[in-house]
Each structure stands twice: as C-alpha cells, then as structure tokens.
Amino acid sequence: MNYRAFHKLSYGLYVIASEHEGEKVGYIGNTAFQITSNPSKIAISSHKNNYSTQKILDSKRFSLSVLKKEVETSLIGKFGFMSGSEIDKFQGVETKTAKTGAPIVLDSCVAWFDCQVLESVDVGSHMLIIAEVVDGELISNEEPLTYDYYHKKYKMLAPQNAPTYIERDKLGDEPEAEPVTEKAEEPATEDESGDGIFTCTICGYQYDPEEGDPTVGIPPGTPWEDVPEEYKCPICNASKDYFKKTS
Template sequence: MNYRAFHKLSYGLYVIATEHEGEKVGYIGNTAFQVTSEPSKIAISSNKNNYSTQKIIDSKKFSLSVLKKDVETSLIGKFGFMSSIDIDKFDGVLTKRSETGAPIVLNSCVAWFDCKVVDTVDVGTHILIIAEVVDGDIISNEEALTYDYYHKKYKMYAPKNAPTYIDKDKLGDEPEPKIESEPDPQPEDKKGKAKSVDENGVFTCSICGFRYDPEEGDPSAGIPPGTPFEDLPDDYKCPICNASKEYFKKDL
C-alpha cells in the first residue's frame, strides 16, 4: 500500500481547546467535520492518550479555530508537539472567552466555532466527540490551511496521537512533493563566487519531521539560504517543536 495516499484526503488543520476546573488545554487536530445542519453539529476525533481528550469530555465543551494557510509554525509546534502537562500552551496566545466558556484561539486563524458536547463514540484508539455548534464567526478572509499543503510546505509528520498518523517507515523512500517557489539567489563568498550547497545536506527533525534544507535556510530564525546545517549556531532550535540540533538526522 502507498500510505502517502492518505495525505490526499481532504482535511483542514485546527486548534481545539477547552477549559476545565480553571485549566486551559488544547491541541492541533486535523479531523473535524460537520455532521448535521439542523442543528449544526461538528465531530472531532481525539486520541485517548491526548491530555486534552478527557478534559473535553469532562467539560462538555470545546472551541475549534480554523488555522490559516500562512500559519505561525510556532503555534503548530506548541499545540501539536507539546503537552499541556508540561507547558502553558496559551502563554502569549491571543484568545477570547466563548459562550460555553471554552477559550477560543485567535492567532493565525480564519474562523472559529464554539461547541457543546452532546455525544461520544469509542472508535478504538480515538474518541469521536460530537458537539452542537452554539456560536461561530469569521476572523479573516484569508485561505485556510489544508492537510495536503501542510505536508508539502512544512514537510512534517503528523503527531503520533493524530488519527492520521502514519509510521514514517511505512512511507518509504519517496520524498514528499515540494511546493515550487522562485529560487533565492545563492549567497556569495568574499571572492564573489556562489557558495556550493551540498544537495544531500538536508537534516530532518526526528521529533516533528521538519526538514532543514540548506538551500532554503530558516528565515524564521534569521538563517539565510545557502547555510549548511553544520554552520548553524549550537543553540539552533527546530522552528516547529523547539527540539535542539542533536535531534536532527541527516537524510540518506
């Protein structure tokens, strides 16, 4: 089976959040869909091992914020690859309080829904949580982020608790297609000659799957195109999950 076919199923990417007994929790989800229109209901699929899952069930509410295409990658790193047990994911994040009381994340989002849980279904590794939409609004008319674009642009794995998680060993050696863009001019050395960049010098974060490509650099960290991985500062961190350099492995 070609497991990359699953990447072609149509999904969005969302921040799903709730608050229970004064504690705010949330995670990145890619399985959310409308199941009825009258009344409007949305279903989400949440891993049983997710810290947020039981909080949503206990609080009987959640918000769903639709991420925009030009998302802040740090938001995905914080809500998608870190646990609410370890950090306050909402620190520095713009939110508003919903009618149900669930916190609504506004950063890098185009729309939001406030949802009241009405039913749950055990589907094995995950719980299907069905909720009635009590409120919703549009934040921006920007394009929403899709799962397909997420894989092509950010070249990342789905978190292990995601319903769409696929063991990277099953994906084989065929690389993800890249989104083509106008190439940046190669930086020049002091003699005015273009630097040579090792075509095989791509390093992948073993935590989240972010790929550091020396031809692209890392603009978010001020790393210009043409910078080999070996020349990155010792304190360089993955822009998605904040993993240190030691967690990067060279692509073979």
C-alpha cells in the same frame, strides 16, 4: 491495499481547546467536520492518549480554531508537539471566550467555533466527540491551512496520535519524511557539519541550507555548521542537538 489512497482524503488543521476546573488545554487536530446544518453540529476525533481529550469530555465544551495557510509554525510546535501536562501552551497566545467559556485561540486563525459537547463515542484508539456549535466568527478571508499543504511544505507524515496515522512500512518504498513523533529517544549523534539537509528527529522538519530559516533571521545559503547553537526547530521547538543529517 494501497495505503497511500488514504492520503487523497482531504483535511484541514485546527487548534482544538478547552478548559476544565481552571486548566486550559489544547492540541492540533486534523479531523474535524460539520455533520449537520440544523442545528449546526461538528464532530472531532481525539486520541485517548491526548491530555486534552478527557478535559474536553469532562468540561463538555471545546473551541475549534481554523488555522490559516501561512500559519505561525511556533503555534503548531506548541500545540502539536508539546504536552499541556508539562507547559502552559497558552502563554503568549491571543485568546478569547464566547458562550461556553472554552478558550478560543485567535493567533494564525481565519475562523473559530465555540462548541457544546452533546455525546461521545468510543471508536477504538480515538473518541469521536459530537458537539453543537453555539457561536462562531470569521476572522479573515485568508486561505485556511490544509493537511495536504502542510505535508508538502514540511515533508512530514501524520503523528501516531492522529486518526490518519499510517505505519511507514505500509506506504511502500516511495521516499518520504520520517513519521512525526512527540519525543526522540536521544539527541542525534551524527556529524553536524556540511551543506546537506538536516532533519529534526522529533517532528521531521527539514533544514535546507539553500533556503535557511528567514523566520528567525537565518538567510538562504547558511550551512548547518553556521547555524547558531541556540537554534530551535520552528515546528516543535527541539534544540539543534535533535537534528541529524539526512542527505
């Protein structure tokens, strides 16, 4: 089987959030789709190991915020690569509530849906959660973020908890970025000098000196050795110690 065929299936990127017994939870998901029109129903696929999954099942509610194409990368870093058991992902993030009371993330989003859980199905590594849409709103007409664009811009594969995860050795010899993982075993120890590309060992983000990182004031043409020591990965917030030279 050519596993790269799976990369031709289309996906978006969303913030899926809920609240149970006063605790807000949320994560970045790429598998959410409308399954009926009358009544309007949406299904999401959530990994059993995600901290948010059980909270959604217990509260029987969740919100789904559609991310815009030019998303604020810190939002993906916070909701996609950090655990709600360790940090408050919602600190500094604009939210609102609608009919179910689930927190709805508004930052970097073009639309949102407020959903009441109807049923769930154990499908192996994931729970398929089916919900009725009880409210929703269009925030802007900006383009939504697609998983394809996300892959191409940040040169990353799917994380292990994603429904779309494929083991790297099944993808053949075509060069791609390292798979996204939530934690690296230890900081990179390779030489941090030179003008090559440096890759975050946690999420796979690549720092290219020719491009710099204008989002935090690092201009194009800045070699890695001149990047401030307090620099953080714009995707997962990892420190500079977790970058290694890859080319």
